[in-house]
Amino acid sequence: MDFIEYLPPLLRGAGLTLVICIAAGVLGSLIGVVLGTAKASPNWIARFVASIYINFIRGVPILIILLFTYFALPLLLPALTFSRGFTAVVGLSVYAGAYMAEIVRGGIQAVPKGQSEAAEALGMHYFARLRFVIFPQAMKIAVPPGIGFLIALVKASSLVSVIGFVDLTRAGRIVTTLNQEPLLTFLIVGALYFVISYPISLLGTWYERKLA
């Protein structure tokens, strides 16, 4: 009945969920910026490669990506045997990258064509146009949906429990088998997810207010 003794494992799970979400959020955003830029580029090879990645990853459940990375990849290439935590970060990053790429592409394509033409007419080369003219405007457009996706990513991260990684969800299940109190335990687990994801919403609100 003494709940205090079950709180540390839950908090530890929450901490690990937070860590893999931050890592996957950062890596996924980086993949997204690179692939989203490629998908919006004038170079057809870059567009083609980015399209294959995005369509393939978006067409496969995140659960399958995680299971494949953890159980199947080492059979193909033994060098790719990862720890549970590393697999969780890789799987979530690969998944987040595809969605972030589409958000970034949308942002880039929402910048009026005249902006790029004006920079082009000034003699700026492609990467200078991106860096100084297109990105600053595209990111303003991409940030609100990007924030929305990061919140979804925190919740999707609960799926990493299938490969045995003791994240917040799995910690909750372990605790319920010990204390036989699923009601209270999962209420706390839910509250902890909220504590992780709500600051991301606040960040989004703050950003939109800053722009207004």
Next chain:
Amino acid sequence: MIITVEGLHKSFGKLEVLKGIDCEVSVGEVLCVIGPSGSGKSTFLRCLNFLESFTEGQVTIGGHNLTGPKTNLNAVRRDVGMVFQGFNVFPHMKVIDNIMLAPMKVGKVSRTEARTRGMALLEKVGLTNKADVYPSTLSGGQMQRVAIARALAMEPTVMLFDEPTSALDPETVGDVLDVMKTLAEEGMTMVVVTHEMGFAREVADRVLFMDAGVIVEEGTPAQIFESPQHVRTQTFLSKLL
């Protein structure tokens, strides 16, 4: 000749919008291009700095052959300023930063030097007091003058104007035309696609009338506006009066 165009053809898919344009512009000349919508005059202008690629023909501008094997288009564009109908000022930068961007990033000019140059140009277009505001607070005419200053900051030898006053409120058109007139008087080589016949008549050294992808007629403003030879020119001008 600072610009030489020979046998310029341009097609969008099956639609041929330029059907063989030949034209020359000498240093310091102001050439106005007039004609009905869809006549290909904007496309022609955009071919001059290769914002639009062309199907056939040769364009030489400021000593660069646009389709030459070793041509660096960005180097060409540094010498050729362009002003657009829709201004295309950068909304995320202050007015002065709009003007300083290209000199600093393309021209490798120092920040101090770029700022000095930028402030001088703002004075020229009459917007010194707007240096540190964002473009969203400006009127259309003010934005277009910022766009002109931005193009001039690269110290181009030729300026291209693509219907620079077509998107403006009538009361701000005059300020933009005044800036362009001053520029012409200072000896800038200019190619201006325009619907402002008053400007063309007063400022142009030569007027070129285009229709359906060809140059129908060209001559001095007096020749074109007082005694147009071709029936299409006559029809076009009579509709404007």
